[in-house]
Amino acid sequence: xxxxxxxxxxxxxxxxxxxxxxxxxxxxxxxxxxxxxxxxxxxxxxxxxxxxxxxxxxxxxxxxxxxxxxxxxxxxxxxxxxxxxxxxxxxxxxxxxxxxxxxxxxxxxxxxxxxxxxxxxxxxxxxxxxxxxxxxxxxxxxxxxxxxxxxxxxxxxxxxxxxxxxxxxxxxxxxxxxxxxxxxxxxxxxxxxxxxxxxxxxxxxxxxxxxxxxxxxxxxxxxxxxxxxxxxxxxxxxxxxxxxxxxxxxxxxxxxxxxxxxxxxxxxxxxxxxxxxxxxxxxxxxxxxxxxxxxxxxxxxxxxxxxxxxxxxxxxxxxxxxxxxxxxxxxxxxxxxxxxxxxxxxxxxxxxxxxxxxxxxxxxxxxxxxxxxxxxxxxxxxxxxxxxxxxxx
Numbered sequence: 001x002x003x004x005x006x007x008x009x010x011x012x013x014x015x016x017x018x019x020x021x022x023x024x025x026x027x028x029x030x031x032x033x034x035x036x037x038x039x040x041x042x043x044x045x046x047x048x049x050x051x052x053x054x055x056x057x058x059x060x061x062x063x064x065x066x067x068x069x070x071x072x073x074x075x076x077x078x079x080x081x082x083x084x085x086x087x088x089x090x091x092x093x094x095x096x097x098x099x100x101x102x103x104x105x106x107x108x109x110x111x112x113x114x115x116x117x118x119x120x121x122x123x124x125x126x127x128x129x130x131x132x133x134x135x136x137x138x139x140x141x142x143x144x145x146x147x148x149x150x151x152x153x154x155x156x157x158x159x160x161x162x163x164x165x166x167x168x169x170x171x172x173x174x175x176x177x178x179x180x181x182x183x184x185x186x187x188x189x190x191x192x193x194x195x196x197x198x199x200x201x202x203x204x205x206x207x208x209x210x211x212x213x214x215x216x217x218x219x220x221x222x223x224x225x226x227x228x229x230x231x232x233x234x235x236x237x238x239x240x241x242x243x244x245x246x247x248x249x250x251x252x253x254x255x256x257x258x259x260x261x262x263x264x265x266x267x268x269x270x271x272x273x274x275x276x277x278x279x280x281x282x283x284x285x286x287x288x289x290x291x292x293x294x295x296x297x298x299x300x301x302x303x304x305x306x307x308x309x310x311x312x313x314x315x316x317x318x319x320x321x322x323x324x325x326x327x328x329x330x331x332x333x334x335x336x337x338x339x340x341x342x343x344x345x346x347x348x349x350x351x352x353x354x355x356x357x358x359x360x361x362x363x364x365x366x367x368x369x370x371x372x373x374x375x376x377x378x379x380x381x382x383x384x385x386x387x388x389x390x391x392x393x
Contacts, residue, residue, distance in 0.1 A: 012040055019294045020047055029242045033291045037283045048290035048319030055298040056321040060350050061360040061391070064343070065114035065325035066107030066159070069333040070095055070146060073130050074120025076166075076204035079274040080234055080266055083334045084120050087129035094133050100149050103330065104157040110328050113385060113392055114362035115159040117146060118333065121166035121206040143172045150179040160382065162325075162362040164227070167206045168215050173222050178375050181363040181382050182259060183219065184227030187212050190247050191240040200234040200274065213247060220255025225367040225374075229262025229302070232288050233280035241288060245295045252299060257373070259364040260300045260322060263289045265307055267335060282311055286318040293319030300364055305346060306338040316353045322360075323350075358391055365390025 011031035018028050035044045071094040074084035085092035095103075104115050123130040124142055139145040143165060150161040163176050164184040176183060190209040194201040201207035219226045230244045245261075252258040265280045280288075285308070292301050302322040305312035312323075326340050341349070347357040361382065367373040368382060368390035387393045 016043055016047060020050075022297070024294050026242060026246055029245070029291055029295050030239050032294065033238045033242055033287060035287050035290075041283060041287055044287055044290045045318045048293040049317055051297070052293055052301075052319040052321055056300075058355050059358040060316065060321055060323065060355045061300075061358050061364075062323040062343075062346065063114045063325045063360055063362055064110075064112045064392070065116050065162075065327050065362070066103055066112050067325070067327055067330040067333055068095065068100055068103055068115055068117050068149075068153075069093065070100065070117050070119040070149060070165075071123060071130070071142060072120055072333070073123035073127055075123055075126045076121050076206050077202075078204050078207065079200040079202070080231075080272055080277075081334075082269045082272050082336070083118070087127050094130070097137075097149065097152065101152060101156060104153045104159050107327075107329050108157045108159055112327070112329065113160055113359075114325060115150075115153050115157075115161045116325050116362075117150065117161060117163045117165065119146065119165050143168065143176075147172075147175045147179065150176060154179050154381075158381075160362045160385070162227075167211055168218070170218050170222070173215075173218055173224060177222060177224055178377060180224075181361070181374055181378050182225040182227065182367070184260075185212060185215050185219075186231060186262065186264070187216065187228045187244060187248060188231040189234065189236045189240060190244045191236045193240075194235055209247075213251070216248075216251055216258070217255070220251055220257040223255075223373050224257060225259040225363050226257050227260040227262065228258060229260075229264055230288075230292075231264050231266060232285065233266035233278070234274070235277075242291065242295075245292055249296055249299075252296075258299065259367060260302055260324075261292060261296055262302045262304070262324065263292050263320070264304060267307055267338065269337065282308070282314060286315060289315055289318040289320050300366075304332075304335075306332055306340050307335060309338075312341070313349050313353055316350070316355065323357075325362075360391050361386060 015028035015031040035041050072085045153159050161180045162182050163180050265285045300322050301320045302324045303315050303320050305323050350357040368386045
């Protein structure tokens with residue numbers, strides 16, 4: 001153990017010096033993510049914050065949204081998830097069109113601009129009840145129903161849909177692109193170990209990393225501004241965390257489409273299989289954000305403020321530049337026990353660190369005025385809600 005610590009001490013200084021020069025190799029990132037609380041962490045966060053300030057300035061962005069959980073039925077049984085349900089289980093829900101539109105309209109009245117659709121992966125594959133519901137709604141698949149609701153929310157309320165439905169094939173991505181200026185799928189991890197019996201992705205057929213990466217790559221081929229990210233603290237090693245960041249970076253270098261990378265921390269809940277699993281510490285979360293900034297450079301790095309309790313200002317010092325979607329109306333259905341911070345409070349706390357909280361659309365400013373990344377039918381609508389820099393008008 002002592003030899004390993006000594007090795008990391010030697011490597012940390014060299015890795016940090018290289019990172020300050022813009023050269024972050026996989027081995028350097030593996031040394032940096034092992035930084036220890038105290039001087040090493042301070043130096044790492046300082047380098048990441050300096051880079052963030054240089055490439056992003058003093059604006060910290062967020063999207064004002066409503067959260068639409070179209071269905072929480074899901075064929076995956078992830079060890080950390082409290083969102084998914086089986087038919088008949090308390091809280092199981094598939095929203096009907098009038099319910100979806102009522103939430104979207106209420107959000108529009110409050111000034112929201114994004115409708116975030118989250119839903120379980122392919123519930124119709126294992127639940128006859130979902131197949132019956134879809135047939136009643138005139139659909140064969142959940143993704144087909146999602147496309148209809150994205151189209152209706154867009155046309156009837158003006159909110160910009162952002163679909164986050166799990167794995168998608170090319171045809172579904174092409175269909176959804178017509179109504180979604182951006183979409184998302186969390187990579188979570190490139191670790192195949194997590195699919196083994198007893199691990200977080202055991203009994204989760206949509207979570208093999210190769211399948212997640214295939215969807216993200218297909219979105220790149222179709223020029224879809226895409227949100228992804230990693231979920232830390234679910235059993236992955238530090239090296240696997242770094243590997244996941246590099247997989248994201250490599251896809252972005254190839255296609256230029258990854259608009260946002262979320263560094264999300266696992267939070268234990270009493271009703272999940274991983275309820276006794278330890279959560280990442282604030283230091284662990286911060287050093288992972290800092291390494292993500294140094295690896296991803298000018299890319300947008302986000303962490304959800306509600307998952308950091310009242311300590312989210314600390315994460316600003318680690319190099320993030322976005323707080324994600326914040327809702328004045330709907331809870332975080334994935335983490336319902338963690339309320340969103342009030343937007344005014346978020347602005348105050350952000351300003352206290354020397355930054356200006358700035359509203360963006362669901363699609364990031366870098367893509368708003370780039371025709372190749374926005375479906376022709378969406379361009380006029382999106383740009384009518386954006387300023388000349390691509391932020392929310």
